[in-house]
Amino acid sequence: MSDERSVRLVVGLEVHVHMKTRTKLFCSCATSFGDPPNTHCCPVCLGMPGVLPVMNREAYRLGVMTAMALGCTINERTKWDRKHYYYPDLPKNYQISQYDRPLGEHGLLEIETPAGRKAVRILRVHLEEDAGKLNHAPGGEECSEVDLNRAGTPLLEIVSEPDITSVEEARAYCTSLRQLVTYLGVSEANMQMGHMRFEPNINLHVAEHGETFATPIVELKNLNSFRAVERSIAFEARRQLAEWDETHRTLKAAGKTTRGYNDDTGETFVQREKEEAHDYRYFPEPDLVVVTPEASWLEELQQTLPELPLAKKDRFVREFGLGEYDAGVLTATIEMARYFEAVAAASGSPKAAANWVTQGLAREMNERGVTAESEADFPVTASHLAELVRAVESGTINKQAGDKVLRAMIDTGRTAGEIIEAEGLAQTSDAGDLDRWIEEALAANPGPAADYRAGKKQALGRIMGHIMKASKGKANPRLVTERLEKKLSE
Amino acid sequence: MGIQRSEVEKVAKLSRIALRDDQVDLFAEQLSRILNYVDQLNQLDTADVEPLSHALPVANVFREDVPQASLTADAALGNAPARTAAGFKVPRVLDDGGSA
Ligand SMILES: [Zn+2]
Numbered sequence: 350m351s352d353e354r355s356v357r358l359v360v361g362l363e364v365h366v367h368m369k370t371r372t373k374l375f376c377s378c379a380t381s382f383g384d385p386p387n388t389h390c391c392p393v394c395l396g397m398p399g400v401l402p403v404m405n406r407e408a409y410r411l412g413v414m415t416a417m418a419l420g421c422t423i424n425e426r427t428k429w430d431r432k433h434y435y436y437p438d439l440p441k442n443y444q445i446s447q448y449d450r451p452l453g454e455h456g457l458l459e460i461e462t463p464a465g466r467k468a469v470r471i472l473r474v475h476l477e478e479d480a481g482k483l484n485h486a487p488g489g490e491e492c493s494e495v496d497l498n499r500a501g502t503p504l505l506e507i508v509s510e511p512d513i514t515s516v517e518e519a520r521a522y523c524t525s526l527r528q529l530v531t532y533l534g535v536s537e538a539n540m541q542m543g544h545m546r547f548e549p550n551i552n553l554h555v556a557e558h559g560e561t562f563a564t565p566i567v568e569l570k571n572l573n574s575f576r577a578v579e580r581s582i583a584f585e586a587r588r589q590l591a592e593w594d595e596t597h598r599t600l601k602a603a604g605k606t607t608r609g610y611n612d613d614t615g616e617t618f619v620q621r622e623k624e625e626a627h628d629y630r631y632f633p634e635p636d637l638v639v640v641t642p643e644a645s646w647l648e649e650l651q652q653t654l655p656e657l658p659l660a661k662k663d664r665f666v667r668e669f670g671l672g673e674y675d676a677g678v679l680t681a682t683i684e685m686a687r688y689f690e691a692v693a694a695a696s697g698s699p700k701a702a703a704n705w706v707t708q709g710l711a712r713e714m715n716e717r718g719v720t721a722e723s724e725a726d727f728p729v730t731a732s733h734l735a736e737l738v739r740a741v742e743s744g745t746i747n748k749q750a751g752d753k754v755l756r757a758m759i760d761t762g763r764t765a766g767e768i769i770e771a772e773g774l775a776q777t778s779d780a781g782d783l784d785r786w787i788e789e790a791l792a793a794n795p796g797p798a799a800d801y802r803a804g805k806k807q808a809l810g811r812i813m814g815h816i817m818k819a820s821k822g823k824a825n826p827r828l829v830t831e832r833l834e835k836k837l838s839e
Numbered sequence: 840m841g842i843q844r845s846e847v848e849k850v851a852k853l854s855r856i857a858l859r860d861d862q863v864d865l866f867a868e869q870l871s872r873i874l875n876y877v878d879q880l881n882q883l884d885t886a887d888v889e890p891l892s893h894a895l896p897v898a899n900v901f902r903e904d905v906p907q908a909s910l911t912a913d914a915a916l917g918n919a920p921a922r923t924a925a926g927f928k929v930p931r932v933l934d935d936g937g938s939a
Contacts, residue, residue, distance in 0.1 A: 405901070488923070495929055
């Protein structure tokens, strides 16, 4: 056991993002999910000899757009390469990928961590094709079955520099990337459908006895949830430290190994030792020509980039005076942000609109098990919610009645105005009515009234409660408070 | 420029090709001859020549993202040496570390 030791976790992440195109990367077969096996295949994606792959324009555009949003330098000349390996889910025995001329290089992704914001450097962004799927032991048979529906579908690979130094940062990086690609419309990033796959490269920098040692790098393959990313990295950090204590093996001595991750146990296991490491024998794909994007096209594309999540969040704080937390909730998805901005504009009260969206509406959506992934998920339209916000802000109804109206709006599809009218919920500001309720309340609560007069100001709450109950919430609370205080100080 | 036996063995292994011992020698010799032939190009001064990854003076070939009909599953599986009801039948795969 050594004294004064410090251990730093070092993580780089490779992320594969399944892109939202209608067709595959090099052929016109439809991209699909859950369809019967091998029903979206053609000679190109089956790897037949003599076929010609042709680049999907939309996949290329979405890829460049992502690289741009990550602040990458876009290569003026990009090309594709063959990466060779043998596996039954890869029909050509090579994958068309990008080796030395990726779409973009040297970008940044700003992430939010418990310790504040941090920029993680992006090494590269490239476009490649996915492999097929293997079903093991179909129908209990002693074999595997290959389904090539997914073979050739476009993937974006985003590789970070090893700038991530904690489990929390790793999670923040993955969620920020997911948020970014959904903002851009590049991917649905549906985790259940495997739209994002993560491959962390992990090691430790151990400083002891005045020297710093790097432990052997471990690459974890094919993680498909944020939780798996967190747990597997935490496990590796513990395992590598224990291994270091035992063997003192360094990166120089042992190199890099590949490990798998078992989500049931939360543990990683040896998958491929160094001596079996792949030699992919990259060479330029002769069937695809180079792409040299024009400056004017790139400029146009830059113009179409939406406001990015953190910029939007900052603007919500600055422009609408929202708190950091609320601004984060309201920019979690681009649909949520659009919805909120529409309610804010139509109601004229951004702060109140933010409260209604993050509290009242969010609660109702929660109870109904709805998440805001698309515009259609919002149970009331932005203009209808804005009408409710205006009704509360102008004092037509109070907050409590507002909650009731919102529920009715969701259940019946009627507007706030219709419900307020039909249910007689509009607040009363009529002096005669208010005074009658006040008199009743004072008569029923002589104790609190005396307490208030004796200086216990909080006694007012009891009396207010009585009035709101007697008036079924219709008494305008601001006016009641004014008149009640006046009456009690007479 | 010579190709060693060990290099032939490595490439053969990576390519999943089983070679007899005499074939290793044969291919080492043949591959060396081919490389030596191509090596003549190194006599040219290419200091001012842009590297080329493609022989055609063509760039930016795309197709639109519009689906076309695919093959039927039976047609897709038509050339498979073995098939299951719905897919290509391959020997049981244990490790799952293949893809990209
Ligand atoms: Zn196809």
